[in-house]
Amino acid sequence: MIQTFRRFFQSKIGIFVTLAFLGVIAFAFASSDVANTGTFGGVAGGDRVAVVGDEKISAIELSQAATSAIDGLRRENPTISMPSFIEQGGLDQVLEQLIERAAIGGFAEKYGLRAGDNLVNSQIMTIPAFRGPDGNFDDDVYRQALSQQRLTDAQVRDDLGKGLLAQQILIPAAFGAGTPDKFAQQYASLLKERRQGSIGVIPSAAFVPEGDPTDKQLSAFYEETRGDYIRPERRTIRYIAFGDDAISDNIDPTDEEIAARYEADRDKYAPxxxxxxxxxxxxxxxxxxxxxxxxxxxxxxxxxxxxxxxxxxxxxxxxxxxxxxxxxxxxxxxxxxxxxxxxxxxxxxxxxxxxxxxxxxxxxPGKNLEQAKGEITTLLREEKRRRALGDLAASVEEQVEEGVSLSEVAEQLDLEITTTKPITGAGMVYGNAEERVADIVGPALQTAFQMEESEPQLAEVVPGQTFLVFETTDITESAAAPLTEIKDRVEVAWRLSEGSKAAKEAADRILKAVADGSSISAAMSAESVPLPQADTVNLTREQLAAQGRQVPPPLALMFSMAEGTVKKLEAPRDGGWFVVNLTDIDAGTIAKDDPIFAQTKAELSQTIGREYGEQLRAAISAELGVERNETAIEAVSKQLTGEN
Missing domain, CATH: 3.10.50.40 (Chitinase A; domain 3)
Incomplete structure (x- = not known):
């Protein structure tokens, strides 16, 4: 889940974009989707999570940035929860970006760099979330968006100003970075390099203990790995939908209305x-x-x-x-x-x-009244239909705001209430990955997972045609499943974990045997439990890259080792261990007119430019000085996960 977040921060573009816009408005406005996120009252506004030079980063600021970050991530993964976000290091990532942003702002101020009002104004006008129906910047939309986010114009301008300063400082540092031909040729020739060796797999399943764990062992293991058992937030939604069928008014236009419209639009029907x-x-x-x-x-x-x-x-x-x-x-x-x-x-x-x-x-040729009557009748009927449906929706919304229950609204409209099964933010029925909530609920899901369990809300799901009145009930917060409910699953994981420890010991024995001159196959056969046969590898880097998918970790390790060495590598999720033995390396050669040489030189230049930018950011932070308040950071983490 968090990998998307990390990959973006670590990309060349991500460095500049996140520094420019991470602050109070980053994830709220960058995608033209303004979410209604509040502040957190549990951490006092005077608490500081970090101090960068003379600038303090408050706990509230960190809370807002983390909430905005997870709102942005939910566009790709609607089921991600705050506990899992923090468990995987998301809060630390956000804090580091806030620290770097503050450091660059302080550095710019120290050396006289500035972002003027006109430049900030131009940035504001380019943000899609602030555009009106005509596609141009709309001050009313801008003020409304700030109000929804509980932001001030000064906050937004300060944030954008610091982002522009970051661009002024970091982009020149990375611009124009180049790579010497000999350096590039050395790296490009690696693609022609051929490596030979063997990879052995020592699965944890071959070493799992036979006895059952004690309650104490299982509880300790569960506490260590409880982040693996976090369940997504679930909610039950009750709703009714209404459209044209709910309109009781007669929407057929009269002859007088048709004649009046003809007169009003006479120019339209003139020759x-x-x-x-x-x-x-x-x-x-x-x-x-x-x-x-x-x-x-x-x-x-x-x-x-x-x-x-x-x-x-x-x-x-x-x-x-x-x-x-x-x-x-x-x-x-x-x-x-x-x-x-x-x-x-x-x-x-x-x-x-x-x-x-x-x-x-x-x-x-023009049209007389009789000739235009059919066209005008259709137009007026549609206008009256929309008006009647809009009036009905406004009436329902007014009743909802006055505290009328969903049941009372349903009774008034003579509709049956539909109740969903517990669903996740992705619209999937919890516990059944193949069952989704009804399509009509889809447009209201994001709001349903932000609202409190209280009065219903009205949503227009199909503009001018269908409205939804819905409420959320039975909210189950995202949290690790209780051990009593998943004891069998945790026990299986414990067995694999214990098996992985024994597999590691076996991998160490095999490593030693190979280092003493044995082959991987012979060393694996000497183990007391039967193991899979080792695989022989004979590949060039070019062949590896041509596979068009993520390189398996054991192969990646083999192509980073020294000739004649043997290493071990842990498989994910306690699956076991790999033993990788590299026996031969045949060096490759490449000519300067080979397209791979030019491509490698360009990629290395980008990498060097990125490194220049990262080194400058580190130097700026070191010059200004950074102090972190771990106690306040922990308090924010607990506040966001609802632990206090």
Whole structure:
């Protein structure tokens, strides 16, 4: 779960992006999805989790950043919980990013770097979450988003300012990093390198103890590994859905309403004319007259434009009103007065003088009331339907806000309440990975998993068509399963863990035997329990890379070892141990004109640039000084997981 978070932080882009936007608005706004996350009252605002130079990072700030981080992760993994996030190091990752961000801000201030108001304004205007229906920045949307996040304009500006300072400092440090050809050639030639050896597997299952663990052993093992048994949060949702069927009003328009709409939209049903033109814009009336004269003498408009070093443009179909808005009334009057195939009298606009050829004329006859009646009836019926459904939804929402129960709303609308089974944030029925909640509940899931177990809420799940009234009940917080409920599972894990310890001892014996001159196969056969036969490996790095998947850890180890050595490697989840023996390395060669050489040189340059940036960040933190308050950090961790 947390690997996505870590991989992003460790990427070249991630370094800059997270430093620029991790603070109070990072995960809330970066994906155009503003979640309603509050602050935490259990940790006093005066507590500090860290001090960077002269700047203090408060417990509240860390809480907000961690909550925003997990909200962002839930877009990819809806079932991730705060306990599992913290268990896997997520809180430490967030704190480190806050510390680095504060360090860079302090460093910039110390040496006189700044991010001005205009630059910050431009950043705010580019954030998609702050755009209105027309796609442009909307101040009302901006203020509403800040209000939902309990943020101030000053906080957002401070955060963005520090992000811009980070870009000013870190990007130049990594920019233009290069790799010497000999250095790159040495690394590129590794792809041609061939390695031979053997890999033996010592499975834990071959060494599991026969007896049962004592209660004390099992309890101790459970406490050590309880993070492996964290269950996702589960909730039961009760809901009703309503749409057009719930409308009791008559939505058929009357003849009077149809006639009134016809009169209001008379221009829409009047005869219309649109034209397609090819135009050329020149600086002066004299130049336009010259072009017109050349065309009248037989030269095409396009050819005359090329002779003048200009280019024509095709426009249309376009109405006179539209052309007036784009150019001027004089140009539109001239174009709509000319006949098809002719050149309109040149006219001026703010752009210059227009020379236009009329390529096509389209005329649409108007419609009388009887002809337009069907179209208007459909339009009015849809408007009345939407209005009636919207009024009903508003009425239901008002009742909900006044404390009316879901049962009362259902009775009023004559609908049956549907109750889901306990579900996770991913919409899956808990305990059944193949069963999902009904599709209609999907759009409300995120809200359902943020709301408290209280009064119902209204959601528009299909705009203008379907509304959902829902409430959450039977909330089961994410937590490790009690040992009594998973005793069999923990016992199996304990056996594997104990087997892994014995397998490690066997791996050590095999290592020693191979180091003394034995083969892996002979050393494994000498063990008291039967083991799988060792696999022989004979591969080049190029063949390994061509497999197109993540390299298995034992192979990765073999391609990082010295020739003639033997090493052991633990398998994941107490699965056992690998013994890897590398017998031969055949060095590869590569020419400078090989595409692999250029690719390797570019990749190494990026890696060196990233290293420059990381070294600069470390040096900045060291110069300003960083102090961590482990007690306060632990308090935040407990607050977020609900332990106190």
């Amino acid at each position: 219309s004319e649109s034209r397609t033109i090819t135009q050329l814009i020149v600086p002066t009336p004299e130049a336009a007259a010259a072009i017109q004269k050349r065309v009248q003498s037989g030269t095409g408009l396009e050819a005359a434009a090329r002779e003048a070093g200009l280019q024509t443009a095709k426009i249309g179909p376009i109405t006179k009103a539209e052309l007036t808005a784009q150019t001027s009334a004089a140009v539109a009057n001239s174009v709509f007065a000319a006949a098809r195939g002719t050149i309109a009298v040149p006219a001026a606009s703010g752009l210059g003088s227009h020379v236009a050829r009329i390529d096509g004329i389209e005329r649409q």
